Amino acid sequence: MFLWHNYGKSTIGSKEDIERVKAENLKVFYKKFYQPDNAVLIIAGKFDEKKALQYVQQSFSPIPKPTRKILPTYTVEPPQDGERVVSLRRTGDIQYIGVGYHTPSVADKEYAANDALIEVLTNDPSGLLYKKLVDTKMASKVSGFSFTLHDPGMTYFELEVPKDKSIDSARQVLMNSIDEVASLGITEEDLNRAKNNRLKYIEDAMTKTTEFAVALTEFVGAGDWRLWFLHRDRTEKLTVDDLKAAAKKYYKPSNRTYGVFVPDPAPDRTVVSETPMWPNC
Numbered sequence: 001m002f003l004w005h006n007y008g009k010s011t012i013g014s015k016e017d018i019e020r021v022k023a024e025n026l027k028v029f030y031k032k033f034y035q036p037d038n039a040v041l042i043i044a045g046k047f048d049e050k051k052a053l054q055y056v057q058q059s060f061s062p063i064p065k066p067t068r069k070i071l072p073t074y075t076v077e078p079p080q081d082g083e084r085v086v087s088l089r090r091t092g093d094i095q096y097i098g099v100g101y102h103t104p105s106v107a108d109k110e111y112a113a114n115d116a117l118i119e120v121l122t123n124d125p126s127g128l129l130y131k132k133l134v135d136t137k138m139a140s141k142v143s144g145f146s147f148t149l150h151d152p153g154m155t156y157f158e159l160e161v162p163k164d165k166s167i168d169s170a171r172q173v174l175m176n177s178i179d180e181v182a183s184l185g186i187t188e189e190d191l192n193r194a195k196n197n198r199l200k201y202i203e204d205a206m207t208k209t210t211e212f213a214v215a216l217t218e219f220v221g222a223g224d225w226r227l228w229f230l231h232r233d234r235t236e237k238l239t240v241d242d243l244k245a246a247a248k249k250y251y252k253p254s255n256r257t258y259g260v261f262v263p264d265p266a267p268d269r270t271v272v273s274e275t276p277m278w279p280n281c
Contacts, residue, residue, distance in 0.1 A: 001100045001102070001154050001257050002077050002154075003077070004075055004076075004077050004078065005075050005076070005077040005151065006073070006075065007077070007149065007151070007153065007154075031066075032066075032068060032070070033070070035063070035066050036060045036063055036065075037065060037066060038070060040217070040220045040225075041056060042213050042216055042217060042220075042225075043056075044209045044210070044212060044213035045209045073151075076151075077102070077151075077152065079102075079255075080102060080254060080255050080256075080257075081254070082254055083253045083254060083256050083257070083258070084256075084257040084258075085257075085258060085259070086257065086258070086259035086260075087259065087260050087262065088259060088260070088261045088262070089261075089262050089263075089264040089267045089268075090261070090263070090264060090267050091263065091264065091265060091267065092261065092263040092264075093163065093263060094140075094160050094161070094162070094163065094263070095160070095161040095162070095163060095165075095167045095260070095261060095262060095263060096158065096159065096160060096161070096260070096261035097158070097159040097161065097167065097170060097171050097174060097258065097259070097260050097261075098156060098157070098158050098159075098258065098259045098260075098261075099156070099157045099158075099159075099174065099175070099178065099256060099257075099258045100154045100155065100156045100157075100256070100257045100258070101154060101155045101250050101251055101255050101256055101257075102152060102153075102154055102250065102255050103146055103152070103153060103154060103155040103250050104152055104153075104250075105149055105150060105151055105152050105153060105222065105223075106148055106149065106150070106219065106222035106223065106227050106231065107150075107222065107223050107224075107227055107230075108152075109234060110242075110245075110246050110249075111146070111231065111234075112231055112234035112235045112238060112242075113238055113242040113243050113245070113246040114146055114155060114246045114250065115146055115198060115231075115235070116191070116194040116195060116198060116235065116238055116243055117181070117194075117243045117246055117247055117251075118144040118145060118146060118155060118157075119193075119194035119197050119198060120181070120186060120190050120191075120193075120194050120243065121144060121157070121177075121178065121181060122142050122143055122144040122157070123193065123194070123197065126190075126193060127142070128177055128181060128184070129142045129144075129157070129159075129174065129177055129178075130142055132173055132177050133159060133170060133173055133174065133177075137165070138161070138165055138166075138169060138170045138173060139159045139160055139161050139162075139165070139170050140160045140161070140162055141158075141159070141160040142157070142158070142159050142160075143157070143158050144156065144157040144158070148218045148219065148221070148222050149221075149222055150221065150222050150223050155250070157174070157178070159171075159174055163263065167260055167262065171258070171260065175253075175256075175258070178251050179251065179252070179253065181247045181251060182244050182247035182248040182251065186240050186243050186244055186247075187240070188240060190240075191238065191239070191240050191243060194243075195235055195236070195238055198235050199232065199235055199236065202228075202231075202232050202235075215228060216228060219231075
């Protein structure tokens with residue numbers, strides 16, 4: 001999905017990265033980023049505010065403020081210039097199809113519309129994709145979500161296809177259904193169901209201390225904890241036209257990357273030799 005932005009990289013690296021990284025590198029990284037001036041502390045539950053602040057001060061004030069500066073990121077992922085296709089063959093039992101679209105950041109006003117659109121497509125049992133793929137037994141499961149990110153991110157749909165079903169047929173129905181969602185006619189009933197489901201999740205999370213605290217940390221990472229409440233307010237005001245506009249703008253083939261996982265009992269892999277060191281070339 002991301003060729004330039006660091007969102008395209010694994011947060012902890014590959015297996016080989018973990019095996020080979022030097023302890024000195026980890027220490028440098030730790031000292032640079034794991035500092036109070038780069039952290040947000042969320043305290044949740046029933047507590048004495050005055051005492052809690054005293055404990056925070058006692059715990060963190062002895063740590064000197066770093067002299068280093070963390071520079072803001074500057075890489076912007078350019079628009080995608082055409083559909084990308086990935087095929088993966090490994091041992092396994094279930095066929096998978098994954099479809100990703102570049103979509104807005106959490107702070108963007110269109111994020112809420114896209115979030116509701118995902119619900120319209122994947123809801124069990126009323127979602128368009130659920131009806132066309134799960135109800136017809138072409139797939140056993142369909143899901144979708146949008147990442148909670150600071151910069152423009154992605155929306156991802158996943159389909160589980162039983163081994164005795166055609167992955168190509170399921171893929172075609174999946175693609176066509178997403179491509180057509182803007183023109184198929186999203187109804188007020190679809191909109192209200194999606195809004196109610198999303199708002200219920202938000203309200204339920206706010207009644208569970210741990211879940212709410214974790215959710216706020218996600219929105220802190222996306223820019224600010226207050227985005228949680230802004231997202232709720234924007235969801236309440238959504239219209240059918242908002243969802244159609246988001247679908248038309250983002251859910252198109254040129255903005256899409258899709259991949260298929262095909263189980264293979266004996267995948268053919270090419271292992272390239274490591275670079276030999278001079279003079280042993």
